[in-house]
Amino acid sequence: MxxxxxGTTRHRSARPVQxxxxxxxxxxxxxxxxxxxxxxxxxxxxxxxAAGAPGANEAGAGAADSAASGGKQExxxxxxxxxxxxxxxxxxxxxxxxxxxxxxxxRTVVENAGGMVGNETTDRDSEGRERSRVVLRVPxxxxxxxxxxxxxxxxxxxxxxxAEDVTEQVVDxxxxxxxxxxSVVRIRExxxxxxxxxxxxxxxxxxxxxxxxxxxxxxxxxxxKDRTSLATITLSLSETPVKKVAKDDDPGFADALGGGxxxxxxxxxxxxxxxxxxxxxxxxxxxxxxxxxxxxRGRTPARPVAAAPSGAGxxxxxxxxxxxxxxxxxx
Numbered sequence: 006m007x008x009x010x011x012g013t014t015r016h017r018s019a020r021p022v023q024x025x026x027x028x029x030x031x032x033x034x035x036x037x038x039x040x041x042x043x044x045x046x047x048x049x050x051x052x053x054x055a056a057g058a059p060g061a062n063e064a065g066a067g068a069a070d071s072a073a074s075g076g077k078q079e080x081x082x083x084x085x086x087x088x089x090x091x092x093x094x095x096x097x098x099x100x101x102x103x104x105x106x107x108x109x110x111x112r113t114v115v116e117n118a119g120g121m122v123g124n125e126t127t128d129r130d131s132e133g134r135e136r137s138r139v140v141l142r143v144p145x146x147x148x149x150x151x152x153x154x155x156x157x158x159x160x161x162x163x164x165x166x167x168a169e170d171v172t173e174q175v176v177d178x179x180x181x182x183x184x185x186x187x188s189v190v191r192i193r194e195x196x197x198x199x200x201x202x203x204x205x206x207x208x209x210x211x212x213x214x215x216x217x218x219x220x221x222x223x224x225x226x227x228x229x230k231d232r233t234s235l236a237t238i239t240l241s242l243s244e245t246p247v248k249k250v251a252k253d254d255d256p257g258f259a260d261a262l263g264g265g266x267x268x269x270x271x272x273x274x275x276x277x278x279x280x281x282x283x284x285x286x287x288x289x290x291x292x293x294x295x296x297x298x299x300x301x302r303g304r305t306p307a308r309p310v311a312a313a314p315s316g317a318g319x320x321x322x323x324x325x326x327x328x329x330x331x332x333x334x335x336x
Contacts, residue, residue, distance in 0.1 A: 090175045090229065093148050093236035095166040101159035104135040104242045111139065111240055114154050118147040120235065134244040141238040148236040155240055162243075171229060178226050185219040 101107040104127075112122055120143035127137045143151045156164065192212045199205045 088172070089170065090172045090233040091145070092169040092171055092232045093145060093166070094169075094238075095148075095152055095164070095236070096239040096241070097152070097155055097161070098163035098241045098243070099155070099159040100162055101242050101244065104137050104244055107158050107242050108137050108139065110158060111141065111155055111242075114151055115141045115143055118143050118151050120144060120147070120151070136244070137242045139240050139242075141240060142235040143238060145234060145236050148238075152238060155238065159242070171233065175226075175229050175233070178222055178229065182219065182222045182226060185215060185222060189215050189219060 099107070115122060120141060123140035123142055125137065125139040127135065129135055141151075141155075152166070189212065192208055192215060196205060196208045196212065199208060
């Protein structure tokens, strides 16, 4: 009896222990499940973030690409920067001691700058002093440098510089040349496709006109290129001293006397000129008058003398008989 009782007591005491162990195990499992759920949510959220990250990167890359493409489009839409085309011209008048030497130095300066010497004119004034005028062409980028050196070759008397911007004209000519060339190409294509003689003749006339216009535009382009790439400097060298302009003072007695004398001399000169012009006519008239008196007047018959009255006294002088003409004697 006692033995059974002890076994039963052990069996009963063991059950609560098993129940407590089961409850602990269940609680541990529950805690583990909650933790796993939390970890799973976190991992799922991380996974979602990881999954969304490439999309965000792709969106960022797309935005960057769109920004880059937009920048390129803006650059393409912006007009290109135009190169300035300017025609430089200048004229210098310099007084030097030795014109030939200064002219040689000017040639050397221009040649060292990569330019060339154009027209040249040399003469002398009334006092025998030499003067030279030369046209120089220098590159536009060396224009200011050469101009400064030429100014320092002597005493600067006069300087005139001009800059003309022909950028728009250059761009316009280039655009018209492109259009004209395309037009010539189209006309030639139409000529190749033409089958009628009348069409060929018409197209040939149109082609000649457009080619002439194209050649004119090309000539303008060449002229503009030459004038913009090379500046023109006209240099005048002279040994003649510059005369100072006299000041305008109030006229005095000496000035009035000099003016009157000049007027008198001028009047006398005009009178002498008038007499010189009339003198040949006076000489001719005097010669004609001399000939008339010398030859023609002696041959003119004299007038008959009137007879004396009949009642005259014996003491009166005898009256000469009247002259008879040759015809009267014959009668």
